[in-house]
Amino acid sequence: MSTVPEVVVTGLGATTPLGGDVPSTWRAALAGESGARPMDNDWATTYEIGVNFAAQLRVPPSEVLPRPEIKRMDPSSQYAIIAAREAWADAGAPEVDGDRLGSVVSSGIGGIWTTLDGWDTLREKGGRRVLPMTVPMLMPNSATAYVSLELGARAGAHAVVSACATGAEAIGYAADMIRAGRADIVVAGGTEAVIHPMPIAAFAASRTLSTRNDDPAGASRPYDVDRDGFVIGEGAGVVVLESAAHAAARGARVYARLAGVGLSADGYHITSPDPSGGGQVRAMRSALADAGVAARDVVHVNAHATSTVVGDLIEARSIREALGDEADHAVLSATKSMTGHLLGGAGALETIFTVLALHDRLAPPTINVANPDPELVLDLVRDTPRALPAGQVAAVNNSFGFGGHNVALVVTSV
Template sequence: MTSVREVVVTGLGATTPLGGDVASTWAAALAGQSGARTLENDWAERYEIPVTFAAQIKVKPEDVLARPEIKRMDPSTQYAMIATREAWADAGSPEIDGDRLGAVVSSGIGGIWTTLDGWDTLKERGARRMLPMTVPMLMPNSAVAYVSLEIGARAGAHALVSACASGAEAIGYGVDMIRAGRADIVVAGGTEATIHPMPIAAFAASRTLSLRNDDPQGASRPYDVDRDGFVIGEGAGIVVLESAEHAAARGARVYARIGGVGLSSDAYHITSPDPEGRGQVAAMTRALGEAGAQARDVVHVNAHATSTKVGDLTETRSIRTVLGDDADHVLLSATKSMTGHLLGGAGALETIFTVKAVHERLAPPTINVAQPDPELQVPLVRDVPAELPAGDIAAINNSFGFGGHNVALVVTNA
């Protein structure tokens, strides 16, 4: 029987509401900083939108990318390119045959700025004024297409779409590509750029956004009894995945191992999770099984935890079901309290947080929890980081999406 190829993480890249790279983002997260702030525009007044704040990326793409790149890429692709270049450099810019190099970069919504701007142009100025690059800019696979061009990836370029689980599922698919022998290195992650009046108005209409306009930085409050919805965010997270053999052969620095990938679907409701958490339990159980990990090995969970009334507690009940009494020693972090919800980029960024937590033995805090919900079933890391134990450890990153998509990734020390 052929043994399963071990997959490790050798590069990290991000642009987020907390910073323009991984180092600044991680430092801000450990410091318990929020990236949410009042929007400097007139959208709320002009369109009667009840939400006036969001978690915008901290460093603007025009400060990083060349002007021609800005013109031919939707913001979601711009973010992915910034994160990819950091991750690739962080991995040592490995020399590799493009036929052994893959890319998987997902988005929950895709090039919505380009789509909506294009429609405005057509209505107001006519078909002759449409940009020739409109379709390549708006298509959901635009980010991964540009990433594959950037690094010369020919083993496959894929864009999975599973709403807010998209970034994590992309990483899981990248792991599978390496395990299947299709590639030795895969650049994987997620990106999103939806801080636009239409998506904000749409999410507000669904009553899933926080309405704390007077306190943007305190608005995302997972597990707090007064939580009232998520804060929309934007950005990208990219990891370089590599077979352990390939990484060792080139002497690469290894952050951690992606030991297991668990996927499931609820088949319950288009937006609400199965209240029994059956799909979430299945995803975590499968990921732990793939990793060869026991409940007692899990010391940290980076939760999906968007700050919604139902979703937060469904997840903690699922964690308790999977881990049993071992959940008592797990350190739970809800980093969306600081970054906001990056939608299709969330799972990728939170995978980076989980990798950093395992690598540095430090769980990031959850902020804004003044009164923890009495039904919270897992110990929560609040306000300041918490140390993770020495030895062999495992951590879980959960990502769930509208439509009932569930992804759990198990990260272990290398």
């Protein structure tokens, strides 16, 4: 009788508004730093946009990648390659048959810089000036394709798209590839590069962005009574997932187990979450059941918590319902308060934070919560990290997206 392979995390990589790699990003998160700052451009004035700040990358790709690579990749793929290279090196650059190696690196929006730049070129200079690499650069599977080419991954190169749940769903899909026996190792995560005037204007028009132009660093404030929207961010997070048997055979360092995946859809509204939170609860309960983890074992939750007026409390109530009274023993972190919202990259970066929280036994803080919402029914980690208990424990990472996509991942300690 065959058994389902256990999935472990053996490599981490990222480029974010807090740092150019995982160690610098994690240090900044534990220190409660904000990656939000004014943008060095005139977009707000030129295009009459009410927001002039964002959480931009701390280290530009031009400082990391050679010019030929930058020219043939959209920024979203550039970020993914930077994160994937770090994750692969962190995993020890394992020797693996390419037929047993997969890639699932996705973006919620894709190559929007390439798309819009290509349209501007066509409109202003004509079709002959449009770059021949435009389509490979803008296609939403470009990032995962480049990662698979880089590593020789032939077990599959996939791009799942579920808006702001994309990065987490990509990691869940990667885990399922290993469980199904399709691969021994999968490089997985999410990436996004949308700090461009058009999407910023669109989000501003929908009244989902914070307009605290006088205080960018304090603008993302999940669960604060004065929250007024999210801060748009950019970056990528990538993990190396591996079957436990394969990792053990090569003596790999293991950060944690990716133990459970829960997916659901609201079927309610294209942008608004179901007020009942039913889909979120189903995703969390499914992930716990998939992991074989009891609610009492959950000591930490990394919340989706974008800093929107409605969404934050729906999620808080959903966590309480999913965990029941055991929610009293779990501490909550809302790390978008520091990173901003990386959209398709958010769930992957927050999975990395969840893994490191268990590995280091430290829950990262939530900043900018001067006046906690009285309806918050959970123990929020504020301003400074919180120690997590020793022993075999579990954590949940939530990611939700426009369209009613709900993803919950359960990570367990080793």
